[in-house]
Amino acid sequence: MSEPAIVVRRLTKRFGDTDVLHEIDLEVAEGQATCVIGPSGSGKSTLLRCLAFLEEADAGTIEVHGEPLGFVEDAAGRRARLPPQRIRAVRKQIGMVFQQFNLWPHMTALGNVSEALKTVRHLPRAEAEARATAQLRKIGLENRAGHYPAQLSGGQQQRVAIARALALEPKIMLFDEATASLDPELTGEVLNVMRALAADGMTMVIVTHEIGFAASIGRKIAFLDKGRVLLAGAPQDVFRKPRHPRIDQFLDTYLDRGAAMLI
Amino acid sequence: MELGARVRFDYALVASKLPEIFQALGITLYTWILGLAGACALGFLVAVARRYGPRPLDLALGAYVELFRGTPFLIQLFLLYFGGPYAGLSLDAIPAGLLGLSVYGAAYFSEIFRGGFEAVPRGHVEAGECVGLSRAQIIGRILLPEMTMLVLPASVNMAIILMKETAVLSVVTVPELTLTISAIGTEFYAFVECLFLLALFYWGLTEICGWLGRMGEARLARFRFAAA
Numbered sequence: 001m002s003e004p005a006i007v008v009r010r011l012t013k014r015f016g017d018t019d020v021l022h023e024i025d026l027e028v029a030e031g032q033a034t035c036v037i038g039p040s041g042s043g044k045s046t047l048l049r050c051l052a053f054l055e056e057a058d059a060g061t062i063e064v065h066g067e068p069l070g071f072v073e074d075a076a077g078r079r080a081r082l083p084p085q086r087i088r089a090v091r092k093q094i095g096m097v098f099q100q101f102n103l104w105p106h107m108t109a110l111g112n113v114s115e116a117l118k119t120v121r122h123l124p125r126a127e128a129e130a131r132a133t134a135q136l137r138k139i140g141l142e143n144r145a146g147h148y149p150a151q152l153s154g155g156q157q158q159r160v161a162i163a164r165a166l167a168l169e170p171k172i173m174l175f176d177e178a179t180a181s182l183d184p185e186l187t188g189e190v191l192n193v194m195r196a197l198a199a200d201g202m203t204m205v206i207v208t209h210e211i212g213f214a215a216s217i218g219r220k221i222a223f224l225d226k227g228r229v230l231l232a233g234a235p236q237d238v239f240r241k242p243r244h245p246r247i248d249q250f251l252d253t254y255l256d257r258g259a260a261m262l263i
Numbered sequence: 264m265e266l267g268a269r270v271r272f273d274y275a276l277v278a279s280k281l282p283e284i285f286q287a288l289g290i291t292l293y294t295w296i297l298g299l300a301g302a303c304a305l306g307f308l309v310a311v312a313r314r315y316g317p318r319p320l321d322l323a324l325g326a327y328v329e330l331f332r333g334t335p336f337l338i339q340l341f342l343l344y345f346g347g348p349y350a351g352l353s354l355d356a357i358p359a360g361l362l363g364l365s366v367y368g369a370a371y372f373s374e375i376f377r378g379g380f381e382a383v384p385r386g387h388v389e390a391g392e393c394v395g396l397s398r399a400q401i402i403g404r405i406l407l408p409e410m411t412m413l414v415l416p417a418s419v420n421m422a423i424i425l426m427k428e429t430a431v432l433s434v435v436t437v438p439e440l441t442l443t444i445s446a447i448g449t450e451f452y453a454f455v456e457c458l459f460l461l462a463l464f465y466w467g468l469t470e471i472c473g474w475l476g477r478m479g480e481a482r483l484a485r486f487r488f489a490a491a
Contacts, residue, residue, distance in 0.1 A: 054389050088395065096393040102386035106408045116394035119404060161390075168394055 003066065005030040005172055005203040006051065011060035013046055020046045022227040023060065028172075028220075033194075033204040035218030037211060039250060042224040044207040045099075048176045051205060052096045053087065064090050065171065095165030099177040101157045103149040109136060109160045110145040113167050121168070135163040139193050155186035159193055166197075173197065175206045211251065215239055223247055277460075280447050287443035288464065294357065294439060295426045295468075298364030302425060303418070305365055306372025311402060313373070314380055324373070331370035337431050339367055344435040360432035368425050375417045379410030412483040419476030423469050430465070440464055 006028035013021040021043045028034045036044045049055040051062060053070055059079070062069040069090045071079050103112050114132035117123045123131070136142045139159040149157050158178055165173060175194065179187040191213055198204060198217050208214050214221060215235045222232040223244075231244055238247065277284075309328070313321045331339065340363040347354060354362065383406055391401045433442035440461060448457030 052393055054392065091393070092395060094393070096390075098386055098390065100384070100386050102384070102390035104387055104390070104405055104409065106412070115404065116396065119400050120395040164390075164394065 002030055004028055005065060006205070007063040008047075008051075009061045009063075011047070011050060011057050011062065013043075013050060013055060013057045019227050021050070021057070024227075024229055026222055026229060026232065028203065028205055030203050031201040032219040033198045033202075033206055033217045034220045034222065035214035036205065036207045036222045036224060037209075037214050037250075038224035038230075039253075043227040044224050045176055047224065048174050048205060048207045052094060052174055053091055054096075064093055092168070093171040095168060095170035095173045097158070097162050097165055097173065097175045097178045099180050101149070101154070101161045101181075103157055103161055103164070105149050108146050108148055109141060109152065109163075112149070112160055113164045116164075116168055132163070132167055135167045136160070138166075139163050153186060154182045155189045158182065158190045162190075162193055162197075172203045172205070175204065175208070177207055177209060180209055223250075225250075276451055277447065277453075277456075283443055283447070284440075287438060287440045290357070290437065291426075291429050291439040291464075291468075294360050294364065294432055294437065295429045298361050298368060298429070299422050299425050301361060301365030302368025302372050302421075305369035307376050307407075309369055309373035310376035310380060313377065315398070328370045328373055331367055332374075336363070336367050336428050337434065339363055340431055340435055356432070356435050356437045359435055360429070360437045364425060364428065364432075367428070368421065371421050371424075372418070375414050375421065376410065378417075379414040380406060382413045383409045412480075415476065415480055415483065419473060419479075422476075423472050426468055426472060427465055 004027040006026070008024055008026040008028075011021055011024040011026075012019060024043075024047060026034075026047075036047060038044050046055060050057050051069075056070060059073075059077070061071060061073050067086075067090050068082065070087055071081055073079050103109075104115070107115060110129060110132050113135050114125075114128040117128035117131055118125060121128070133142060133145060136145050139162060141156060141159055141163070144152060144156060144160075149160070152160065162173075162178075178194065179190050182190065187210070191210070194204070194206070194213075195217060206214065206218065218235055220232065221235050221238040223230045223238060223246075225246055230246055231238055238244075239251075243251075309324050313324050316324075340360070343352070343363050344354065344356070344359045347359065387405055387409065388401055391405050396404065429439055430441040432439055433445070436442070444457050444461045444464075445454075448454045451457075
């Protein structure tokens with residue numbers, strides 16, 4: 001097996017007195033989708049935000065393709081922050097998709113996707129827009145290039161947000177409850193884009209409430225509970241009976257919604 | 264000459280003063296627009312410095328904002344124009360007026376922009392960080408344009424207030440509308456008519472400014488935040 005794309009070691013994040021993440025250990029395999037599930041407040045999103053370096057952990061380390069992200073720790077646990085250019089170099093490999101899409105409302109779909117190509121990668125406008133258009137074509141929204149986010153449906157906005165991240169050719173894509181704020185009939189189009197990415201061999205970390213989707217797309221499932229990884233493994237190991245009682249209890253809450261039927 | 268004849272408003276005499284009045288209108292517009300631009304730019308810098316700068320700078324600028332919002336513009340301008348030379352700052356009337364308007368208006372604008380910064384959803388900034396935008400790019404490409412639509416109504420309000428505050432520049436001898444027209448009133452003994460005319464000028468400018476603001480808002484309406 002090849003080197004993991006991400007290695008998380010003893011990652012701890014505190015908000016005040018509470019450990020939102022407590023000594024998390026997690027490996028994310030390259031070229032596969034890893035799904036993080038768990039009840040609300042279990043720390044899933046915080047973990048993902050640490051991987052995107054939107055939150056800085058209080059202890060522990062994250063390595064992305066062997067490169068430390070943000071901090072290094074020596075054997076005695078002393079932490080040192082890395083210089084900004086090294087942090088930026090690692091973050092460049094990572095694309096992030098948010099629950100709230102977070103498209104910039106004053107830019108068109110094309111503007112959103114081409115922005116960083118122009119301002120960060122310094123591509124000429126024509127080339128940046130050609131690449132952005134190609135990304136929009138991939139997600140089937142080429143004909144919406146000139147639309148502002150307010151003129152797009154939630155599903156379309158989220159697909160544009162995915163294209164925005166993909167335009168920078170990241171090696172890893174992070175999805176933070178990408179479908180949680182969509183109407184049920186709009187989740188499908190976003191999940192399809194994610195499925196296509198997984199089929200393409202993109203390394204993905206997916207935080208989701210769509211248990212059926214996680215079971216079908218995830219080569220690995222990590223179940224978080226109260227800031228700890230309760231269980232991690234292949235979907236059949238996590239979901240097949242007899243199950244861990246905590247997972248049984250968690251899945252029960254989805255039975256009403258019919259999602260567990262898919263497992 | 265009997266008094267009654269002087270009290271009657273003589274339009275012909277005012278008409279003879281029209282070139283002077285239009286020149287004064289020009290100076291009012293000039294001081295207003297430049298003062299507004301200065302106030303806007305300075306206010307933005309203050310808001311950015313308070314948000315991203317070190318804590319002592321934030322405190323110092325906070326004190327500036329309190330001081331300049333807490334005292335009348337008239338007094339600030341008197342101190343600048345008549346007190347300035349004692350502190351080694353000798354300015355002519357118009358530069359003093361422009362500086363005074365800018366520094367006074369910036370105190371308000373910095374608060375408008377501070378609110379604007381806070382109203383831009385955090386996620387929009389995080390999305391910028393995730394694609395590698397620098398802090399300056401996030402301010403210039405995301406925060407500033409997004410907040411423009413949020414702060415436009417308050418800014419138009421502020422522009423109108425500053426326009427009327429240009430009348431105060433008359434006390435330091437800037438030959439703008441108020442000084443010029445009240446001088447004509449004195450000359451012809453026609454105070455009421457002249458003050459009435461003066462009020463009409465300011466009202467007209469206010470209406471134009473408000474109309475421009477509404478046009479701007481309508482243009483920006485298409486960017487309104489989409490419901491998530």
